Amino acid sequence: MFTDIYSPVEPLKHPHLSELWIKRDDLIDPYISGNKWRKLKYLLSKAHAANQQHLVTFGGAYSNHLLATAAAASKAGLKATAFVRGEPVKNEMLMLCQLFGMTLIFVDRESYKHKTELFQQYFGQDTDAFFIDEGGASMEAVTGCAEIINELPKDIDHIFCAAGTGTTAAGLLHGIHQQGLKTTLHVVPALKGGDFIATEIFNYLGHTDQLILHTDYHFGGYAKTKPELIDFMKTFVRNQGILIDPVYTAKMMYAIYDLAEKDYFKKDAKIIALHTGGLMGILGMKDKFVF
Numbered sequence: 001m002f003t004d005i006y007s008p009v010e011p012l013k014h015p016h017l018s019e020l021w022i023k024r025d026d027l028i029d030p031y032i033s034g035n036k037w038r039k040l041k042y043l044l045s046k047a048h049a050a051n052q053q054h055l056v057t058f059g060g061a062y063s064n065h066l067l068a069t070a071a072a073a074s075k076a077g078l079k080a081t082a083f084v085r086g087e088p089v090k091n092e093m094l095m096l097c098q099l100f101g102m103t104l105i106f107v108d109r110e111s112y113k114h115k116t117e118l119f120q121q122y123f124g125q126d127t128d129a130f131f132i133d134e135g136g137a138s139m140e141a142v143t144g145c146a147e148i149i150n151e152l153p154k155d156i157d158h159i160f161c162a163a164g165t166g167t168t169a170a171g172l173l174h175g176i177h178q179q180g181l182k183t184t185l186h187v188v189p190a191l192k193g194g195d196f197i198a199t200e201i202f203n204y205l206g207h208t209d210q211l212i213l214h215t216d217y218h219f220g221g222y223a224k225t226k227p228e229l230i231d232f233m234k235t236f237v238r239n240q241g242i243l244i245d246p247v248y249t250a251k252m253m254y255a256i257y258d259l260a261e262k263d264y265f266k267k268d269a270k271i272i273a274l275h276t277g278g279l280m281g282i283l284g285m286k287d288k289f290v291f
Contacts (some may be wrong), residue, residue, distance in 0.1 A: 005029075005037070006151050010231050012240055016260050019270040022242065023152065026277040031096070034277020035168040036068035038137030038144040046140055047130040054079040055100070056123055057132040058115050061086060062093050064278040065135050070102035081105065081123075085112040110269060135165045142204050145171020149179055152272060158265065160186045160256055161274040162248035166200035168276060174205055176200065188214050189224035190250040217255040223247050229236070229254060245278045246288065250257070 007030050012020045019233065025034040047055065055073050057083060059066040066082045069138065073080035080102040084094070088106040111118060123129035127211065132138075145168045152159070159176075163169050170259045176183050189197050194215045198208050217225045225246045233250040237243055244250045256273060265271065 010154065010242075014224050014271075016267075017265065017269070017271060018257070019268065021270075021272045023148065023272055023274045025148070026243075026275045028277070028284060031071035031100075032068045032075075033064075034234050034275060035145060036065055036136065036277060036288070037072075037147065038171070039065075039138075039141035040068060040072050040132075040169060041080050041128075041144040042140035043132055043136060043138060044072060044078075047050040047078070048076075050130065052128055052130040054123075054126065054235045055131060055132055056083065056119060056129050056145075056162075057136075058081075058083045058112070058118075060087070060223075061089050061091060062175070063201065064093075064101070066097050067093055067100075069132065070097040070100035073102070074100040079103075079128075079210075081129075083107050083112065083118055085109055103149045126257045128228065135167060137165045139204065141167045142171040142174055146175035146178060148274065149181070150177030153270070154179065154181060155270060156181075156187055156272050157269045158184050158271045159274065160188065160252055160271065162252040162276060163187045163189050163194065164191065164195050164248065166197040166203075168274075169197060169211075170201045170204040172274070173201060173208070173211055176210060177205075177207075182210075184210050184212060186214060186255075188217050188255045190218060190225075190248050190251055192218045194218060209261070214255050214259075217249060217251045217258070226287055232257070234289070234291075242275070249273075249275055 007027050009021050011022050012022050014020045028037045055069055055078055057069050062085060070080050082104055083100055084104050084106045119131050161169055161172060173185050187197055198213055201210050219229045223274045229250055232254050233246060236253055242255055
């Protein structure tokens with residue numbers, strides 16, 4: 001369904017790290033960007049093989065996954081429906097989803113917890129409907145994200161990624177082990193209590209070797225922020241010319257800079273940060289930016 005696309009790796013300017021790079025998966029596509037493209041790649045191939053033309057998925061009101069799925073469905077000539085968590089709202093993200101042709105079904109937060117039951121209730125008799133979990137979480141997504149490692153140098157000491165469900169991290173770790181690399185994977189959960197990410201990765205792979213979680217950079221929880229994160233983000237974007245978002249990638253980059261200040265890395269360490277896209281998250285927090 002998708003042709004292979006290799007995103008660039010670019011150097012970052014840093015006062016203490018001479019080998020800090022960023023993998024620009026955010027440049028893959030304006031709307032199916034970053035890990036969303038990686039996650040959906042094999043899911044859409046699976047739907048196509050099963051001749052199922054209706055993608056049904058789940059997400060919050062500012063979900064990058066919903067927008068990516070809507071755009072991907074449009075490109076592939078498929079129908080798309082999303083269960084949206086919470087009361088009916090209107091915003092830029094959902095408007096774009098609808099512009100790409102996605103149907104939105106708002107459900108209360110308690111019902112949203114039972115995604116399989118929701119799918120069965122609305123689409124259980126629809127043989128054309130294809131279930132895609134929130135964020136694209138699946139073994140197909142892990143396989144897609146593992147391919148990132150094929151596009152990187154083999155002598156990287158550290159790879160950093162932000163995490164929501166742990167699927168992208170599982171894919172990266174899978175790719176590291178497939179290649180037999182000595183690289184350490186560092187995961188920065190975007191939500192409070194992110195230790196569960198290790199369990200999710202173990203459930204996918206059966207191990208968590210070469211994995212380190214940094215759970216103290218959530219800034220209050222998912223889609224939460226603090227002034228110091230916003231200040232860091234504004235400085236980073238101004239100095240690097242690369243847009244990051246306050247939900248995921250700003251927290252990851254803050255972690256790298258903070259760890260560097262604490263002499264966590266060897267001076268000549270080779271570090272790659274994965275830019276997982278998600279720039280639309282800025283829209284949900286535009287009131288946080290004061291200039």
